[in-house]
Amino acid sequence: MTAIDLGLPGLSGVPTTDEKQTAKDYKSDQEVRWCPGCGDYVVLNAVQSFLPSLGLKRENIVFVSGIGCSSRFPYYMNTYGMHSIHGRAPAIATGLAVARPDLSVWVVTGDGDALSIGGNHLIHTLRRNVNLKILLFNNRIYGLTKGQYSPTSEEGKVTKSTPSGSLDHPFNPVSLALGAEASFIGRAVDSDRKGLTDVLRQAAEHRGSALVEIYQNCPIFNDGAFDVLKDADEAARRIINVVDGQPITFGREGEYCVVREGFGLAVAKAADVDSSEIVVHDATDLNLAFALSRLSAQDLSHTITGVFRRVDRATYDDSARAQVMEATAAKPADLGALLRGKDTWTVAG
Amino acid sequence: MSTETRKLDRVVIRFAGDSGDGMQLTGDRFTSEAAAFGNDLATQPNFPAEIRAPQGTLPGVSSFQLHFADYDILTPGDRPDVLVAMNPAALKANIGDLPKGGILIVNTDEFTKRNLTKVGYDADPLGDASLENFQVHKVAMATLTIGAVESTGLGKKDAERAKNMFALGLLSWMYHRPTEGTERFLREKFAKKPDIAEANVLAFRAGWNYGETTESFAVTYEVAPAKLNTGTYRQITGNTALAYGIVAAGQQSKLPVVLGTYPITPASDILHELSRHKNFGITTVQAEDEIAGIGIALGAAYGGALGVTSTSGPGVALKSETIGLAVMTELPLLVIDVQRGGPSTGLPTKTEQADLLQAMFGRNGESPVPIVAPQSPADCFDAALDAARIALKYRTPVLLLSDGAIANGSEPWMIPDVAELPDLTVEFATDPEGFEPYSRDPETLARPWAVPGTPGLQHRIGGLEKQHGSGNISYDPANHDFMVRLRQQKIDGIEVPDVVVDDPSGEARVLVVGWGSSYGPIGAAARRVRKLGMQVAHAHLRHLNPFPKNLGDVLARYDKVIVPEMNLGQLALLLRAKYLVDAVSYTKVQGLPFKAEELQDVLADVIKGVPA
Secondary structure (H helix, E strand, O other): OOOOOOOOOOOOOOOEOOOOOOHHHHEOOOOOOOOOOOHHHHHHHHHHHHHHHHOEOHHHEEEEEOOOOHHHHHHHEOOEEEEOOOOOHHHHHHHHHHHOOOOEEEEEEEHHHHHHHOHHHHHHHHHHOOOOEEEEEEOOOEOOOOOEOOOOOOOOOOEOOEOOOOOOOOOOHHHHHHHOOOOEEEEEEOOOHHHHHHHHHHHHHOOOOEEEEEEOOOOOOOOOOOHHHOOHHHHHHHEEEEOOOOEOEEOOOOOEEEEEEOOEEEEEEHHHOOHHHEOEOOOOOHHHHHHHHOOOOOOOOOEEEEEEEEOOOOOHHHHHHHHHHHHHHHOOOOHHHHHHOOOOEEEOO | OOOEEEEEOEEEEEEEEEOOOOHHHHHHHHHHHHHHHOOEEEEEEEOOOOOOOOOOOHHHEEEEEEEEEOOOOOOOOOOOOEEEEOOHHHHHHHHHHOOOOOEEEEEHHHOOHHHHHHOOOOOOOOOOHHHOOOEEEEEOHHHHHHHHOHHHOOOHHHHHOOHHHHHHHHHHHHOOOOOHHHHHHHHHHOOOOHHHHHHHHHHHHHHHHHHHHOOOOOEEEEEOOOOOOOEEEEEEEHHHHHHHHHHHHHHHHOOOEEEEEOOOOOOHHHHHHHHOOHHHOEEEEEOOOHHHHHHHHHHHHHOOOEEEEEEOHHHHHHHHHHHHHHHHHOOOEEEEEEEOEOOOOOEOOOOOOOOHHHHHHOOOOOOOOOEEOOOOOOHHHHHHHHHHHHHHHHOOEEEEEEEHHHHHOEEEEEOOOHHHOOOOOOOOOOOOOOOOOEOOOOOOOOOOOOOOOOOOOOOEEEOOOEOOEOOOEOOOHHHHHHHHHHHHHHHHOOOOOOOOEEOOOOOOOEEEEEEHHHHHHHHHHHHHHHHOOOOOEEEEEOEEEOOOOOHHHHHHOOOEEEEEEOOOOHHHHHHHHHHOOOOEEEEOOOOOOOOHHHHHHHHHHHHHHOOO
């Protein structure tokens, strides 16, 4: 089964333009100041390159960020933008989305911003299904504060703040988002421009909250965290790109596959199983998405990319507007009548 | 029988019972009857923070005090003339406030040994001499109610619950109140449960008839309608008036309103009220927490809506960082703080004015924010409009400081003429020619409100320091110094009306300065002092930041300045710091409004202390 076609397309309400746009149109006049080699550059370029293909009016796109290295992102986009405060971007973006159906609103956040200080806002935004696209730059470290472990750092991480190794068990961001019943969850690796662009496009076109986890390298404080996914041989054995409606296979020749095992999933050699046993990806199946998110510990031994889940569900902001419109149609806004109320008395002169 | 009728100019009645006894509803209904009759009135509910504290205990006592008169009154009254006590706990908790000779009406059915022991009465106070200084009326309200509603076929428990309406009926008879409104109200309220409606109406009538037919009440009382200014009035609570002020601000600015908020006592009723008025283009979002509440309001303001968040002191603490972001991004935002007793969780259902310094200084960095405070329940309407005016005109977050006493208290409100409401329309920036997001209106120093979707005005804002003009990130030392001073100058320059001094004789040498909900008690105390032949001037501040331009001159005109506050002297601290005036603080933090009587003594002492 494939994802249901949405009655209301993801970008419905956002005005489009026939004017030809290029990546350059989306570059602001501000000098980009991430460290040399930072994965953020790749993501910025990917976003600037793919946005023109949406054909939206540039002034109707807004990037809202929190605090952290990745949260500088809006300054570099020649759109509207707000660099807000730590962890709160989803809340601020929710207010904007509720107030303005004509905007394509993007949240840029990191593992500390979204999952630590802003964890509450993230899960509630996903639960409500506010029409926001959330780019979660996950580098598994605190960069802007110079190298403390983050809520996605592996256990035992030795950092400035954990010289004896970190004690915290890390979040699995995709499992967490599924727990909040996010209507769209995707994942990409910063170095995979094509895969990233593909997930971004699907996110943009999704009506509702779309969370995209991007594995992103911090060359200064956590360099090489995702190197195993960037080596061609290693990547072939580890990365499992899922496509809705397609059997889940991977490897250079598609020699590996995903099969059911108990209540979960396991990896098998395609040659060892009947083709009917190979799991076909269904982006509407919450349990399948959850099992995929837990196919391996977060040791990158197997890493799902692509779209875990995409379902059609009423969005908070559309519904809130519908309630207002319904009320407006049902009852005129008569301020005088409201102020008078039911019980009045008159004092004569 | 012949009942004597006495004319009174004013009466204070307090209904007290268990928090499940419906005392708030009873008080509300009596208030509506008084309003319909044309009295001036003021009310003060007092209830526990627990929804249902253990039945019959002192912490579970809920009360409603109502002051009604044939002239314009300022407070809900210091002490009741009549106390209705529905159980021993209510008697014990309230009898200390009843003056000698006061009328006490007691529901004897609840005075069982068990209930008496529960609140520490060794002996039944109805059976000994402890109440001999009062006019005591012992009425078996529950028994009489059960008898009266027998025809409805309701079970004993349901029947007995209508006893509050029995009490209301009895008091309505004693004070010659109109009854049609209450009967209509009961039929509407219980429209889906006709037998319950019938029981309540029967109990209400039984109470009335009880007064009329038994010999125990020799006197009834009349309080004539008040001579208020000509106009049409309604009764209104502070929270409702505040919500209406926000509705009006949306209409007058022609902007959609987005309320982002999180439930908190005593501010939740603002959310409840606004959520019912979506037809005015109002969206209410019950957020996941206080921080998200204000974040949503700020996000909506960024998008060109009138963003509002409502909370109490603990919520303001959580919202502080976002208020700072609104200061830095210079977006309009209305932050409502319905103050309650603090610190921390404090006294959720009790009143206090101790968030003034939090509103003034409770953020990191130099982060000035205008502060507006309503002085009475009805005044919340005007204060909300005024706060919205400042937010929209100067592009700044505004703190609106109401409090628990104003929020839940009620009074008559002369319904304003919509055509006379101020015009709050704003102009969004639209012209890309020379556009700079941090350029300034030369008069107000406000920056342009350039909302997303406007072609050619794409720009980025945020919490980092801004370059004057361009709005780009700037770490330049001189620019930061300039911007800090500019933001301060913008707030200092906000136009607020001069403070008006109430000094009928013009000869006062003592000035009493107040703010917020103490307006009533201070005003009433000043009247009393003047009746005693002394002179006092009263100035009440709606604008706490910036202060009115004439305030310094006003303060300097008097030999002595006294500042009563329900905190430990927060306004006094600001006045002393800014004007070098030797203001004397009078403070009290009991979770209750000042009594006019106590302030009368305080003022009289200060006046006497001023050398001739």
